[in-house]
Amino acid sequence: MSIQYAVDEPLTGSYGVADSFPKDFGYGADESEMDESSTASDSKPRILLMGMRRSGKSSIQKVVFHKMSPNETLFLESTNKIYKDDISNSSFVNFQIWDFPGQVDFFDPTFDYEMIFRGTGALIYVIDAQDDYMESLARLHVTVTKAYKANPDMNFEVFIHKVDGLSDDHKIETQRDIHQRANDDLADVGLEKLHLSFYLTSIYDHSIFEAFSKVVQKLIPQLPTLENLLNIFISQRLTSNTRDRCRHRWRVSSCRTSPAKVLAASKRWRRVGAGIFLRIVAPRDVIGER
Numbered sequence: 001m002s003i004q005y006a007v008d009e010p011l012t013g014s015y016g017v018a019d020s021f022p023k024d025f026g027y028g029a030d031e032s033e034m035d036e037s038s039t040a041s042d043s044k045p046r047i048l049l050m051g052m053r054r055s056g057k058s059s060i061q062k063v064v065f066h067k068m069s070p071n072e073t074l075f076l077e078s079t080n081k082i083y084k085d086d087i088s089n090s091s092f093v094n095f096q097i098w099d100f101p102g103q104v105d106f107f108d109p110t111f112d113y114e115m116i117f118r119g120t121g122a123l124i125y126v127i128d129a130q131d132d133y134m135e136s137l138a139r140l141h142v143t144v145t146k147a148y149k150a151n152p153d154m155n156f157e158v159f160i161h162k163v164d165g166l167s168d169d170h171k172i173e174t175q176r177d178i179h180q181r182a183n184d185d186l187a188d189v190g191l192e193k194l195h196l197s198f199y200l201t202s203i204y205d206h207s208i209f210e211a212f213s214k215v216v217q218k219l220i221p222q223l224p225t226l227e228n229l230l231n232i233f234i235s236q237r238l239t240s241n242t243r244d245r246c247r248h249r250w251r252v253s254s255c256r257t258s259p260a261k262v263l264a265a266s267k268r269w270r271r272v273g274a275g276i277f278l279r280i281v282a283p284r285d286v287i288g289e290r
């Protein structure tokens with residue numbers, strides 16, 4: 001069965017899909033059928049959300065990017081088509097999330113997974129940690145091996161999800177077990193160099209935001225330059241602020257006290273100022289370990 005553009009979808013670029021995806025799935029095969037915005041959207045870094053049914057994929061997307069409250073996700077219906085969502089927070093943070101329906105059939109000849117994986121920056125595979133995860137691990141293995149063959153440059157991210165229901169010990173044990181099994185499966189087929197990153201996540205706390213932020217950061221090529229500029233900016237502002245405060249303090253002190261006290265005060269201010277700078281602002285890689 002082939003798919004159609006879902007013309008009545010509220011979000012741009014959402015595709016209606018029943019069981020499968022055609023080979024020319026939205027990738028400019030026929031430019032006359034695509035408008036400019038969809039071409040621009042397709043050139044953005046793409047993040048795929050995959051995993052078993054009810055693992056929590058749509059909830060993650062809705063809570064992180066659409067301000068849905070975690071409790072509202074209880075009423076989400078199962079996704080039966082690819083849901084394509086444009087995220088544009090700034091000129092640096094632009095990407096697309098493709099939320100997949102639970103089980104994708106890689107053996108369906110009409111599903112052109114190679115084409116999809118080739119244009120993908122990161123694949124997030126969601127595992128429900130509150131459920132028996134053996135089948136999900138088997139699906140993870142099939143998914144990442146196929147994706148890696150199509151595009152070895154993509155990042156593979158595994159969200160061990162719904163950990164809000166687990167004790168701290170159980171969380172650590174679950175992560176260790178999943179990590180071990182997933183990597184053993186890859187080693188068995190000679191794919192040791194396929195790197196999986198693991199995150200413990202829940203929509204009920206900040207963990208899902210932190211994990212997603214790390215995934216997105218890896219896709220921003222300008223990030224190191226931006227960080228560098230911010231560090232320079234912060235350090236320059238702080239040193240000039242500190243200098244102004246010191247000058248002010250020295251002036252006030254000198255009105256009232258002896259030169260020796262002025263000298264002591266200035267040293268103290270310099271110490272305090274430098275302390276603030278070293279403790280709070282300067283990152284370790286700029287100032288080195290102390």
Ligand SMILES: Nc1nc2c(ncn2[C@@H]2O[C@H](COP(=O)(O)OP(=O)(O)OP(=O)(O)O)[C@@H](O)[C@H]2O)c(=O)[nH]1
Pocket residue numbers: 051052053054055056057058059060070072073074075076077078079080100101102103161162163164165201202203204
């Ligand atoms: N306890 C808990 N429940 C969650 C969490 N994330 C999602 N859920 C619940 O999991 C159920 C399934 O969530 P969905 O987001 O619909 O799952 P899905 O993977 O998109 O499901 P399909 O569309 O069928 O593939 C919902 O009842 C959510 O409330 C979580 O972090 N913790």
